[in-house]
Amino acid sequence: MSYNVRVLAARSCFDVVDQGMSLSEVLPKAQALLDNPLDKALLQEICFGVMRYLPQLEAVCGQLMSKPLIKQLRPLQFLLYVGIYQLKFMRIPDHAAISETVDAARELKGQSLTKLINGVLRNVQRQPELFNFATAPAAVQLNHPGWLITALQQAYPQQWQQILDANQQKAPLWLRVNISKINPTDYAAALTRQGIEYTRPVAGLPAAIKLAQAQDVTSLPGYAEGWFSVQDAAAQYAASLLDVNSSQHILDACCAPGGKTCHILELAPEAELTALDKETKRLLRVHENLARLGLNANVIAADAAEPDSWWQGKLFDRILLDVPCSATGVIRRHPDIRWLRKKADIAVLAELQQRILRQCWSLLAPGGTLLYATCSVLPAENSEQIEQFLQQHSDAKLDRLPQQHANQQYGWQLLPGEQDMDGFFYARLKKMTNNEKA
Numbered sequence: 490m491s492y493n494v495r496v497l498a499a500r501s502c503f504d505v506v507d508q509g510m511s512l513s514e515v516l517p518k519a520q521a522l523l524d525n526p527l528d529k530a531l532l533q534e535i536c537f538g539v540m541r542y543l544p545q546l547e548a549v550c551g552q553l554m555s556k557p558l559i560k561q562l563r564p565l566q567f568l569l570y571v572g573i574y575q576l577k578f579m580r581i582p583d584h585a586a587i588s589e590t591v592d593a594a595r596e597l598k599g600q601s602l603t604k605l606i607n608g609v610l611r612n613v614q615r616q617p618e619l620f621n622f623a624t625a626p627a628a629v630q631l632n633h634p635g636w637l638i639t640a641l642q643q644a645y646p647q648q649w650q651q652i653l654d655a656n657q658q659k660a661p662l663w664l665r666v667n668i669s670k671i672n673p674t675d676y677a678a679a680l681t682r683q684g685i686e687y688t689r690p691v692a693g694l695p696a697a698i699k700l701a702q703a704q705d706v707t708s709l710p711g712y713a714e715g716w717f718s719v720q721d722a723a724a725q726y727a728a729s730l731l732d733v734n735s736s737q738h739i740l741d742a743c744c745a746p747g748g749k750t751c752h753i754l755e756l757a758p759e760a761e762l763t764a765l766d767k768e769t770k771r772l773l774r775v776h777e778n779l780a781r782l783g784l785n786a787n788v789i790a791a792d793a794a795e796p797d798s799w800w801q802g803k804l805f806d807r808i809l810l811d812v813p814c815s816a817t818g819v820i821r822r823h824p825d826i827r828w829l830r831k832k833a834d835i836a837v838l839a840e841l842q843q844r845i846l847r848q849c850w851s852l853l854a855p856g857g858t859l860l861y862a863t864c865s866v867l868p869a870e871n872s873e874q875i876e877q878f879l880q881q882h883s884d885a886k887l888d889r890l891p892q893q894h895a896n897q898q899y900g901w902q903l904l905p906g907e908q909d910m911d912g913f914f915y916a917r918l919k920k921m922t923n924n925e926k927a
């Protein structure tokens with residue numbers, strides 16, 4: 490059976506926006522129904538695009554229809570967004586975008602609506618002024634929910650627009666060369682031999698390579714041999730900021746899918762590392778990554794905030810807490826996040842983060858280091874967490890990051906798009922020894 494890309498796109502967007510499922514969950518399943526890699530890529534491009542421009546697509550429909558389609562017709566409303574997105578933002582010829590979308594409507598049991606859909610799309614084609622949003626609410630002009638725009642304006646009076654712009658961009662593909670297997674310069678040469686264009690733009694990250702174009706990573710040199718991993722450059726700072734070596738006992742308390750776990754072990758292959766995550770299913774990816782890269786860790790499915798259920802009684806020299814967060818720093822990679830995340834989620838996440846931090850702190854050896862990390866840009870999950878924690882723990886002190894990695898009082902906030910990296914936050918805490926406390 491052959492599947493229609495536009496039908497799958499409309500259903501996937503409906504599942505995200507109306508059913509609250511994530512695109513990372515929905516899209517791979519929809520792509521698995523398609524044989525042609527070009528169709529898989531097209532499906533992703535359309536779904537990402539609809540998520541990036543949802544308010545404007547809704548607003549355009551609002552100008553052309555008396556009311557949106559409801560109940561069992563909702564997927565057809567999303568099909569309209571799919572059609573309009575193609576007309577406005579993609580280089581698909583208009584006649585093909587319109588006829589393919591109308592054909593898709595028939596498959597979505599919208600036989601009686603083909604005239605309406607055709608009419609809406611033809612109007613969009615003829616009236617570019619429908620996309621003039623100069624007087625529209627900020628949420629429509631900026632394609633983000635109002636609460637997030639306000640939060641960013643408050644936190645970043647100078648940079649909020651730059652953050653919103655970065656969220657609308659396509660994220661690049663970054664690799665991290667596995668230095669325990671191959672020298673980054675030799676790996677770069679292997680890319681050149683295959684005619685793959687890249688840059689190595691971040692001076693402090695020698696293993697980071699940015700590809701000029703998205704690729705099927707399994708066909709890059711050395712995939713099966715574990716010569717590299719896919720990891721945004723911002724996330725590649727974690728292992729070095731944690732300052733690891735092979736003699737240490739290390740905890741990676743929120744480890745799945747294992748990007749940072751593997752990086753730590755590439756830098757400190759003999760370290761005794763416990764990799765923990767609450768989600769058993771996500772730990773499968775950790776096992777796969779460790780196996781492909783030839784690394785070893787003690788992988789445990791457990792709750793980091795309940796150490797009594799898993800801790801073996803030996804304090805850790807290093808702890809990485811890459812805590813669950815709003816992921817507001819990685820919206821360019823996951824454009825659906827802005828619709829899935831609600832304002833009320835932030836306080837719930839902040840409370841969970843503080844609980845994990847408090848519980849894991851008790852497992853850190855005196856003199857040991859804990860690195861707190863999020864892919865959020867919201868102070869409530871970042872600097873405010875560290876400030877609150879330091880106020881409540883007299884045995885904790887802020888271990889200042891090197892100057893180039895410390896732009897805030899309580900840590901380092903990378904904003905999305907800076908050097909083409911994701912938004913990330915790092916803060917390093919040190920546990921005082923008895924001598925230091927005295």
Ligand SMILES: C[S@@+](CC[C@H](N)C(=O)[O-])C[C@H]1O[C@@H](n2cnc3c(N)ncnc32)[C@H](O)[C@@H]1O
Binds near residue numbers: 747812
């Ligand atoms: C930001 S992700 C970690 C990414 C990972 N460090 C990496 O680099 O690949 C956060 C992880 O925390 C896990 N998590 C959420 N709550 C947890 C808890 N209470 N205890 C342990 N893990 C938890 C989630 O399942 C998720 O895998």
